[in-house]
Amino acid sequence: MECSGFMSECGIRLASAGYAVFGMDYEGHGRSKGARCYIKKFGDIVNDCYDYYTSISAQEKYRGKGRFLYGESMGGAVALLLHKKDPSFWNGALLVAPMCKISEKVKPHPVVINLLTRVEEIIPKWKIVPTKDVIDAAFKDPVKREEIRNNKLIYQDKPRLKTALEMLRS
Numbered sequence: 049m050e051c052s053g054f055m056s057e058c059g060i061r062l063a064s065a066g067y068a069v070f071g072m073d074y075e076g077h078g079r080s081k082g083a084r085c086y087i088k089k090f091g092d093i094v095n096d097c098y099d100y101y102t103s104i105s106a107q108e109k110y111r112g113k114g115r116f117l118y119g120e121s122m123g124g125a126v127a128l129l130l131h132k133k134d135p136s137f138w139n140g141a142l143l144v145a146p147m148c149k150i151s152e153k154v155k156p157h158p159v160v161i162n163l164l165t166r167v168e169e170i171i172p173k174w175k176i177v178p179t180k181d182v183i184d185a186a187f188k189d190p191v192k193r194e195e196i197r198n199n200k201l202i203y204q205d206k207p208r209l210k211t212a213l214e215m216l217r218s
Contacts, residue, residue: 055120075092172208
């Protein structure tokens with residue numbers, strides 16, 4: 049469900065307060081190219097983000113400035129892994145409901161995970177992982193749910209096989 053546009057309101061508020069704000073849509077997410085919401089390797093997302101943010105920080109006008117991560121849900125997991133990759137690069141992080149692990153409430157049964165793992169290299173992009181409605185579970189406000197359901201940039205289908213397994217492993 050990741051899309052930087054969905055978080056634009058927060059970015060606008062931070063920018064209005066004088067912060068330089070940079071965001072990105074992960075490959076296959078939001079407006080970026082690639083198979084829709086397909087994550088071949090979660091570490092690739094972390095590396096892409098690291099390369100992007102270090103290239104920005106290398107620009108003259110941002111050298112010596114504080115660098116803070118902001119991540120919500122899966123973005124929180126990415127922020128945690130970014131910080132772990134190079135702790136001295138970051139001055140801090142703000143995590144909002146970070147995906148530290150997949151809740152047992154939405155995780156498929158271990159037997160199902162075992163079966164899916166056996167076919168992940170054969171059918172990695174198939175949308176076959178049984179899951180509950182994430183939007184209903186994550187958002188209690190009916191207005192917010194409707195806003196999310198109407199946003200075509202936010203993925204609302206079943207997770208792709210490889211994506212789901214990568215998220216379980218991260």
